[in-house]
Amino acid sequence: MTLTGKTVLVTGANRGIGQALVDEALRRGATRVYAGTRQPLTHADRRVTALTLDVTEAAQIQAAVERVESLDILINNAGIALYDDLSDRSVLEHHLAVNFFGPYAVTQAFLSLLTKSSGAIVNNVSVMALAPLPFTPAYAISKAAAFNWTQSIRALLAGQGVRVHAVLTGPTDTEMTRGFEIPKASPQSVAQAIFEGVETGEDDIFPDPMSAALAESWRTGAVKAFERESAALVAA
Numbered sequence: 001m002t003l004t005g006k007t008v009l010v011t012g013a014n015r016g017i018g019q020a021l022v023d024e025a026l027r028r029g030a031t032r033v034y035a036g037t038r039q040p041l042t043h044a045d046r047r048v049t050a051l052t053l054d055v056t057e058a059a060q061i062q063a064a065v066e067r068v069e070s071l072d073i074l075i076n077n078a079g080i081a082l083y084d085d086l087s088d089r090s091v092l093e094h095h096l097a098v099n100f101f102g103p104y105a106v107t108q109a110f111l112s113l114l115t116k117s118s119g120a121i122v123n124n125v126s127v128m129a130l131a132p133l134p135f136t137p138a139y140a141i142s143k144a145a146a147f148n149w150t151q152s153i154r155a156l157l158a159g160q161g162v163r164v165h166a167v168l169t170g171p172t173d174t175e176m177t178r179g180f181e182i183p184k185a186s187p188q189s190v191a192q193a194i195f196e197g198v199e200t201g202e203d204d205i206f207p208d209p210m211s212a213a214l215a216e217s218w219r220t221g222a223v224k225a226f227e228r229e230s231a232a233l234v235a236a
Helices: 016-027 058-067 089-117 137-160 187-200 209-219 222-235
Strands: 007-011 032-037 048-052 073-076 120-124 163-167
Touching: 007 016, 007 089, 016 032, 016 073, 016 187, 032 058, 048 058, 058 089, 073 089, 089 120, 089 137, 120 137, 120 187, 137 163, 137 222, 163 187, 209 222
Parallel strands: 007 032, 007 073, 032 048, 073 120, 120 163
Antiparallel strands: none
């Protein structure tokens, strides 16, 4: 799938990776990019349509559906990451609401359009879906849930012609990683790698140097093989 002539929706599009995804989609020739944000957004390119879209608000999701006439690629990028120690259940519930149930609700709402276009779903999870950083365990738990859901709908939607991609992002230079003194990829380079992975049909996209170090062992490992075997049962 190339971006030329396609319609794309990006959640969490006002900053960081989301903002870079909007700009990269335009650079690659998308004819319409819907930018979902909680706050009002303006963009100089007339191909961008701003949508007020808090992924935890059912009414806003439905209002967005009513404005989008067609859709080829849905990118579930909106997310939160807060420091915690799992002592407060409400913090865990907040992460699950935004990072798991939010993408679930948005995907369900736009699924008919994606099925009609034989489109693609791109879920920006995290390498922490594979192993947690103990400073942000609630975030890691929510991303692990999002990754497992991504694997599940990948198998369930394959027969409907909808591709499902997981983006296992490593440290990226955004507000979310402020305070972590570690090497970070730029949002622009991550956005480029995400669309390259979509265009080449990668199930799981490792878009930065840190995550890329895990890519080969993941793709050839026992866990990925088990996922493929399980998905084959659905196809059968």
